[in-house]
Amino acid sequence: MKRVSILNHVIGPIMRGPSSSHTAGPHRIGRIARDLLGEKPLRADFFFHPSSSLAVCYHDQGSDLAFVTGLLERELTDGAFHVMFDEARAEGLELSFSLEPFDEADHPNSALIRLGGTGGASVTLHARSVGGGSIEIASVDGFPLCLVGDSHELLVEVEKGFEAAALERLTAWDAKAERIEGATSTLLHGSSCREPGESLLESLRKDPGLRNLRRARPVMHPLCGDPLFADTAELLALADGEGWSLAEAALAYEGRLLGLSREELMQAMDRRLAVMIESVRQGLEERPAMRLLEPTAAKLFAAERGGKTFLGGPHVRAAARALAAMHANGGSAVVCAAPTGGSAGVIPAVATTLMEDLGLSREATVKALWAAGAVGLALDRRSTFAAEVCGCQVEIGAAGAMGAAAVVEAAGGSASQACDAAATVFQNVMGSVCDLVQGIVEIPCHSRNAALASQAFLCADMILGGYENPVPLDETIDAVDSTGRMLPEELRCTARGGLALCPSARAMRRRP
Numbered sequence: 001m002k003r004v005s006i007l008n009h010v011i012g013p014i015m016r017g018p019s020s021s022h023t024a025g026p027h028r029i030g031r032i033a034r035d036l037l038g039e040k041p042l043r044a045d046f047f048f049h050p051s052s053s054l055a056v057c058y059h060d061q062g063s064d065l066a067f068v069t070g071l072l073e074r075e076l077t078d079g080a081f082h083v084m085f086d087e088a089r090a091e092g093l094e095l096s097f098s099l100e101p102f103d104e105a106d107h108p109n110s111a112l113i114r115l116g117g118t119g120g121a122s123v124t125l126h127a128r129s130v131g132g133g134s135i136e137i138a139s140v141d142g143f144p145l146c147l148v149g150d151s152h153e154l155l156v157e158v159e160k161g162f163e164a165a166a167l168e169r170l171t172a173w174d175a176k177a178e179r180i181e182g183a184t185s186t187l188l189h190g191s192s193c194r195e196p197g198e199s200l201l202e203s204l205r206k207d208p209g210l211r212n213l214r215r216a217r218p219v220m221h222p223l224c225g226d227p228l229f230a231d232t233a234e235l236l237a238l239a240d241g242e243g244w245s246l247a248e249a250a251l252a253y254e255g256r257l258l259g260l261s262r263e264e265l266m267q268a269m270d271r272r273l274a275v276m277i278e279s280v281r282q283g284l285e286e287r288p289a290m291r292l293l294e295p296t297a298a299k300l301f302a303a304e305r306g307g308k309t310f311l312g313g314p315h316v317r318a319a320a321r322a323l324a325a326m327h328a329n330g331g332s333a334v335v336c337a338a339p340t341g342g343s344a345g346v347i348p349a350v351a352t353t354l355m356e357d358l359g360l361s362r363e364a365t366v367k368a369l370w371a372a373g374a375v376g377l378a379l380d381r382r383s384t385f386a387a388e389v390c391g392c393q394v395e396i397g398a399a400g401a402m403g404a405a406a407v408v409e410a411a412g413g414s415a416s417q418a419c420d421a422a423a424t425v426f427q428n429v430m431g432s433v434c435d436l437v438q439g440i441v442e443i444p445c446h447s448r449n450a451a452l453a454s455q456a457f458l459c460a461d462m463i464l465g466g467y468e469n470p471v472p473l474d475e476t477i478d479a480v481d482s483t484g485r486m487l488p489e490e491l492r493c494t495a496r497g498g499l500a501l502c503p504s505a506r507a508m509r510r511r512p
């Protein structure tokens with residue numbers, strides 16, 4: 001079972017638009033690659049398989065900049081993000097990006113990375129960005145393993161015959177340390193939520209058979225505990241017994257997993273809410289520059305306020321706010337992935353509509369976000385947030401489902417009502433494809449975020465008003481997953497199907 005954290009994987013990371021798979025994920029990979037190299041990088045060569053999603057959009061979506069920002073140990077929110085190649089040059093780092101087939105390419109967002117450092121060190125790794133900013137380092141110097149960035153990692157490569165002493169030292173730190181056999185050496189891999197002590201590192205460095213000692217720090221909250229429940233059915237049984245809302249269940253889960261207090265968790269979510277509020281403000285007030293679309297959020301918002309839309313009301317204002325947050329995302333501003341960059345408009349729109357139109361307090365809004373997180377958690381554990389794997393239903397569809405749960409929580413509904421509202425949204429978007437025009441996260445992403453922000457309120461009201469959901473959330477998610485995997489590659493984030501092929505879409509002029 002995947003170990004999923006709401007703060008690490010569902011509502012977050014705080015990132016730079018436009019795409020969590022193509023900016024947040026590469027940034028995390030870059031950070032870990034730099035750690036594994038163990039010294040300042042002098043040369044970095046990136047390879048993407050020609051038929052992959054990364055090959056199509058690594059430049060347009062800023063993956064190249066994000067990889068380099070990570071390699072330079074800079075934050076993705078760094079104001080110099082857009083000139084990170086200049087920063088790299090200034091630090092003497094040479095870069096290349098190539099489209100070439102490589103044997104390890106087993107995911108639409110696979111990358112092969114070769115690094116050389118100023119002191120002569122080198123490392124080769126195969127990494128995947130697997131959706132919503134989640135990553136997997138799948139091999140290091142040809143040794144197969146899995147690093148996901150939620151632990152301190154130690155990789156100890158030793159000569160054959162010298163494994164026993166190093167493994168004994170490593171298992172004192174990680175009882176589950178693994179042994180991976182190579183042709184001429186063995187890799188010992190340990191990981192822990194505790195930082196390795198200097199005495200352990202010193203003793204490993206003195207090992208007579210040592211070839212290489214690599215370490216990597218976590219790029220997100222380290223996971224210290226076990227999950228409180230395995231699925232939504234268990235969550236609901238627990239919530240029923242304890243009298244918890246969906247948000248309370250989510251807080252209990254996350255507290256145990258990360259070893260954080262309720263207050264720390266609420267503060268961490270409040271920081272995400274602050275980024276969401278700012279992204280909506282930017283989109284409404286600053287007309288962010290995008291590649292294909294003109295910013296229209298402010299126009300729609302003003303039209304609704306001026307009585308120029310037909311029905312108007314909170315549903316339309318939520319749609320305008322979702323457009324606004326997506327405009328900020330499209331302009332490479334700092335946003336909160338919720339659950340992804342391409343769907344970073346829905347939850348901010350729901351949250352700000354609850355606060356500004358319906359008078360929900362800041363604390364209650366933060367709690368509503370925890371309820372949203374519980375739904376994203378259910379999806380990520382059973383499926384994926386990667387549109388490259390399952391289409392737009394696991395990005396904007398997921399955000400809409402999460403938003404519906406947030407609205408039910410805000411309305412004082414039960415955990416099961418919140419899950420039913422979420423399931424209803426998923427059922428409405430089953431099979432929705434990822435057909436982004438020109439490989440840019442704008443069309444149809446922005447209007448779909450607007451529609452799903454509105455639908456979140458509708459489906460919450462349907463459940464609160466008496467509609468009975470026939471298929472529970474977990475089963476619905478399984479159907480979403482299997483449907484997504486039946487979609488042809490052309491409709492999974494490759495810009496080779498759907499709207500992306502329409503003559504008008506292809507003819508659109510993109511701004512530099």
Ligand code: SF4
Pocket residue numbers: 342343387391392393395396433434435436441442443444445493
């Ligand atoms: S169409 Fe949906 S899944 Fe594809 S890039 Fe846009 S938001 Fe993401």
